[in-house]
Amino acid sequence: MDVVSSRSATKPVVVRMSPMAHIAVGFFALGLLTLVLTNPTWGTPLLILPIGLSYAIIRYRTVADHDNVTARSLLGSRTVAWSEIDGLRFDRSSWAVAHLRDGSELRLPAVTFAVLPLLTEVSGGRVPNPYA
Numbered sequence: 001m002d003v004v005s006s007r008s009a010t011k012p013v014v015v016r017m018s019p020m021a022h023i024a025v026g027f028f029a030l031g032l033l034t035l036v037l038t039n040p041t042w043g044t045p046l047l048i049l050p051i052g053l054s055y056a057i058i059r060y061r062t063v064a065d066h067d068n069v070t071a072r073s074l075l076g077s078r079t080v081a082w083s084e085i086d087g088l089r090f091d092r093s094s095w096a097v098a099h100l101r102d103g104s105e106l107r108l109p110a111v112t113f114a115v116l117p118l119l120t121e122v123s124g125g126r127v128p129n130p131y132a
Helices: 003-010 021-038 040-059 113-122
Strands: 013-016 061-064 068-072 077-081 085-090 096-100 105-108
Touching (some): 013 113, 021 040, 061 113, 068 105
Antiparallel strands (some): 013 061, 061 068, 068 077, 096 105
């Protein structure tokens, strides 16, 4: 086995949202504080929104190894084998959508076009590298 395939067989690739997104959530929370301080009785529940956004930033991710891909969403996760994936596409959103052989689709959180070389390496060439 060469170095690339032995690395991809042992170490999964984890693709997640940038932790820098928490800074934007912090500014959003500061903006909401003006509403909360203006009228605390109805404005205080609005502070749940930044907490939910930070939870989403932490939770959304795609984990790919040599055999499987796991897409983790806000409330659950789904694991599929590479052999079940017919292809990847990018629509108006920036995240990839995996078209499965049974006709269903699976959104791959945080997988952008720039991440495809990593998926090519870990999948053993099942995902084509558009930069090669």
